[in-house]
Amino acid sequence: QVQLVESGGGLVQAGGSLRLSCAASGGTFTAYVMAWFRQPPGKEREFVAASSRGGYTTNYAASVKGRFTISRDNGKNMVYLQMNSLHPADTAVYYCAARNAVSLSYYRSDYAYWGQGTQVTVSS
DSSP states (O other), rough: OOOOEEEOOEETTTTOOOEEEEESSSSOOOOOOOEEEEEESOOOOOOEEOOOTTOOOOEOOTBBBBEEEEETTTTTEEEEEEOOOOOOOGGEEEEEEESSSSOOOGGGOOOOOOOOOOOEEOOO
């Protein structure tokens, strides 16, 4: 069973950048598809990005494609989300999630393991 801990959130001005990190422990990291989800204030949790186990395949939500990049370092059991050109609409709690499977998924219910979340606030 894998445990996930996010870090790197904070307050940033519109147009700025942040890099989120997620440290995984307690499992075989390369067995997991890794993803980022976010939950804006008053809204449902939504898919942001996912990475295959080897990191060679990635998927993105349309709203972040071209601005955000998911990556992973399997040697360090880490996954990252580089966020550029941030908008106030990107304000949310960002969650790291893991799925013990081969295929990527957009669905929250397909991910069994979650971190505690990290707050990202983008000011206008």
